[in-house]
Amino acid sequence: MRAVAYSRFGGPEVLEVVDLPVPKVGADSVLIRVQATSVNPVDRVIREGHLDGLMDTVFPVVPGWDVAGVVERLGLDTPELAVGDEVIGYVRKDAVIGGTAAELVSAPVRTLARKPASLSWEEAAGLPLAGLTAYQSLRRLGVTSGDTVLIHNATGGVGSFAVQIAKAFGARVIGTASPARHDYVRGLGGEPVPYGDGMVHAVRALAPQGVDVVLDLIGGGVVATTPDVATSAVRLGSVADAAVAEHGGTYLWVRPDSGDLAELGRLADSGALRVEVARVFPLEETAAAHELSASGHVQGKVVIRVG
Known part of the structure; x- marks a missing residue:
């Protein structure tokens, strides 16, 4: 599968498009075909190595914790979802591994909720984290x-x-x-x-x-x-x-929570919450997306279209 990854800590220049194996799917996880992901300030913090003392890092690192996509494969214990379901997620794992700037990502069901019907893929990807x-x-x-x-x-x-x-x-x-x-x-x-x-x-x-x-x-x-x-x-x-x-x-810190994520989706579908997308980049321009996010001169979410 195509993905963006880096094999050493550093600036946006360490990001490159690579071909990686399809992720394995744990018992309580599903495989998602990614339609879009987004860039958050924490992505720069991780890429520069500032969380290495808090979370184990497994190179090559695929960046990104936000996802909007379609369930492609189920784990052994995932009755909450079915193949073909459209989902969003804050896919933070216990280690820096298996991020969302890729065509496919394995995501624990505890990190996911149904995609709000009112949002585009790009808007939905900007919502979770x-x-x-x-x-x-x-x-x-x-x-x-x-x-x-x-x-x-x-x-x-x-x-x-x-x-x-x-x-x-x-x-x-x-x-x-x-x-x-x-x-x-x-x-x-x-x-x-x-x-x-x-x-x-x-x-x-x-x-x-x-x-x-x-x-x-x-x-x-x-x-x-x-x-x-x-x-x-x-x-x-x-x-x-x-x-x-x-x-x-x-x-304050944030944690994945499917119930809270579902409530955000409800607010979006009710019209009480909108997602402002500042700019959408293709996967190949992920480094430019990271640069824009870090500039501080952006209003709304920086999104990467994958699917």
């Missing part, structure tokens, strides 16, 4: 109807989902963004405020009593501003800054 990060973070912070939520980096891949999901939970959402992207935040249902020195004043102008929840998706020490914009009972979380614990908050 970023969508789950947003959904699980907001759930862990206890966001509910009536809360006012401040989301730092509201136009990023996770942030754009977080704004929409928090709105679906019944919350009011304020989101930091560059001025050029304020209309985009409004289109998602949020109230935009600028980054930087004017942020605290702008948030207080919108929420004089302070916000109830702060979700940091950008890092850079922004969690330190929380006392200036929040109530004394604020719920604070960050996916980008482990130092959040020093400010009384929670460092």
Whole structure:
């Protein structure tokens, strides 16, 4: 099968199109013919070797944890699915092995859910990792109807989902963004405020009593501003800054969860959640897709079309 892989850590230049054996299918897994995958910031982190101390790495590494595709073969214990089912998944395994930038991928059923009927293959591929990060973070912070939520980096891949999901939970959402992207935040249902020195004043102008929840998706020490914009009972979380614990908050991570993924699909099919695709690349241009994702100058998801 065709795949993109790398045999050493490094920049996008280590990525190359190769021919690899068809993956074996475990008892609780299925083989998926990949239609599309997407690029996430963690792909660069893994490719540069920064997770090598946390997860075993098996070269050659096929990058990618997001998938949208069709079930082609079943494992011995996979009653949840049938051959021909259209699925999406956050296919993170216990080691860095068998990624999704390939024609075929073996995926545990615990990482999969039915593809939302309303989404294209490219849109569906952009949903799993970023969508789950947003959904699980907001759930862990206890966001509910009536809360006012401040989301730092509201136009990023996770942030754009977080704004929409928090709105679906019944919350009011304020989101930091560059001025050029304020209309985009409004289109998602949020109230935009600028980054930087004017942020605290702008948030207080919108929420004089302070916000109830702060979700940091950008890092850079922004969690330190929380006392200036929040109530004394604020719920604070960050996916980008482990130092959040020093400010009384929670460092958030994401895990595969088929139930949560199915709920994201339901939100998409109900019209409450849309997926913004910034650009679609063919498999052969995966290195360029990684470069664009790492540039920080992209609004929405960077997707790789495989099928």
